[in-house]
């Protein structure tokens with residue numbers, strides 16, 4: 188390290204030089220070190236007076252000093268012990284230890300009582316400014332300018348009152364090369380010694396080393412905190428274990444998944460956390476990495492199904508260090524699969540349209556069913572809205588956040604239905620996935636399984652289904668593992684299951700299991716008022732109110748018997764929209780079969796409804812059309828408001844919104 192040479196010129200020589208400089212005379216050759224001379228020139232330029240007797244440097248007030256110390260808090264904290272060590276070394280010699288900030292403001296002074304009093308006499312006190320600009324040539328100020336350790340002895344000081352001193356100072360740099368402060372040892376001139384500077388340099392370097400260590404430690408801690416936050420923000424849990432399987436780190440989600448306390452789990456062995464598992468042995472003995480291995484654990488009487496993956500951690504030089512294990516709940520994965528596949532319930536109970544008393548009752552029963560977790564059986568002809576209702580029940584139930592999985596038991600070949608419902612283990616049959624696959628029951632875990640066309644389920648499958656409904660556990664085809672499932676079943680059929688039982692096509696015990704909460708959705712022909720309402724509502728939604736049915740067309744559609752129910756009604760509406768040229772759909776735009784059947788109705792084949800039913804429907808429709816505004820509904824019906832009120836009460840009609848006068 189480059190330092191200024193010490194004691195080169197003698198005291199007398201320097202004094203002669205100082206006086207010549209003060210008087211503006213030529214300096215005797217070699218009288219003053221060039222560094223010092225350059226400093227004197229700067230001091231003169233700054234307007235400092237060498238003979239200035241009572242030096243009065245600005246001293247920071249208490250608050251300003253507090254702020255300066257606060258800004259250098261890290262430096263002070265680290266330099267503190269070093270300053271005290273230095274003080275121990277110079278104790279009793281009359282020397283003072285000082286630390287300045289990067290601007291030359293003294294932050295701390297250490298010395299015994301006598302030397303502190305002496306320091307105070309030359310204003311070497313906390314808060315005083317020892318920059319060259321203020322205090323003239325001195326070691327602290329010069330070290331800041333020269334950016335290196337400096338010793339200034341006696342008359343080398345620019346201000347005469349400081350000629351009695353010898354100062355040795357070394358700057359303290361941070362990792363980026365910025366000067367954080369200066370460490371200084373000042374004492375009586377007669378005691379000047381080159382070793383003092385060496386000691387100051389060593390102390391300054393010790394502070395720098397410590398500062399760097401703290402910076403690195405802080406950075407490592409910051410990174411580790413960031414990593415921890417990132418790991419904890421992930422849904423998957425993560426475990427880091429050493430080569431022998433002892434837990435080094437456990438993320439918060441992993442602890443939550445496994446029901447463990449993060450602190451106490453650290454250091455435990457994998458086999459303590461997971462019990463005896465083949466993958467643990469394979470991983471630790473043979474280093475076998477794996478992906479999405481299914482693990483079943485029992486925690487406080489709760490069965491957990493997890494998907495685990497493991498990867499080795501290998502460092503270039505040190506070789507295998509351990510393993511990272513990620514964990515995710517199998518149910519979470521199913522949920523993702525459902526979302527991607529679109530197996531979600533899209534409809535609400537409010538999507539079940541209709542103003543008839545019968546459909547009101549259906550909605551009410553569905554609402555009640557949604558409040559419970561019981562198995563529901565929905566019966567009704569094809570196209571009456573059984574699946575729509577199942578969606579609505581799921582979405583109105585506490586399971587709405589879970590999956591809604593639908594299986595059409597009538598549409599899947601007999602041979603595949605079992606594996607479709609219960610899944611299969613790897614290699615269970617030819618063509619099966621090597622890894623095996625979960626069935627619909629597992630996929631619906633935490634949600635609802637909709638078994639459509641349950642009446643078409645083969646008899647031999649019915650026994651297995653009954654078992655699952657009773658035990659709430661499945662065993663995959665070709666496997667022996669018992670997998671618990673938390674599934675609410677909604678079954679639907681267009682068949683009369685009691686008759687199927689009587690004919691030996693359906694197991695009576697299964698029917699009793701299913702027939703807990705039964706909802707019958709009536710066909711459209713039993714609720715003719717809904718036909719008009721559905722047509723009007725659907726065409727309005729479909730065309731934004733631009734198109735409508737002519738009175739005759741509507742009349743004909745209302746007389747049609749709708750064997751295909753609402754599904755057919757939707758199809759007919761589409762056909763009409765396609766056929767009609769203008770905004771009004773006329774009789775001639777109706778599909779021929781509808782027209783024919785409806786025409787026949789005019790010849791006495793139509794469903795004849797009692798007057799009271801027609802009146803009830805007219806009132807209900809008017810109320811819906813008026814959006815619950817009864818004055819408007821009364822106007823549409825051509826009756827007075829009190830009469831309307833009375834009829835609403837007597838027919839028990841439910842209004843779309845709270846009553847508005």
Ligand SMILES: Nc1ncnc2c1ncn2[C@@H]1O[C@H](COP(=O)(O)OP(=O)(O)OP(=O)(O)O)[C@@H](O)[C@H]1O
Nearest residue numbers: 538539540541568569570571572573574575753754
């Ligand atoms: N009350 C209703 N309000 C509005 N749309 C309905 C209503 N009922 C049924 N739909 C519609 O009719 C179509 C058939 O409904 P869904 O599939 O639910 O009937 P389903 O009884 O399950 O039929 P299937 O027995 O043939 O499976 C769907 O597009 C559905 O949205």
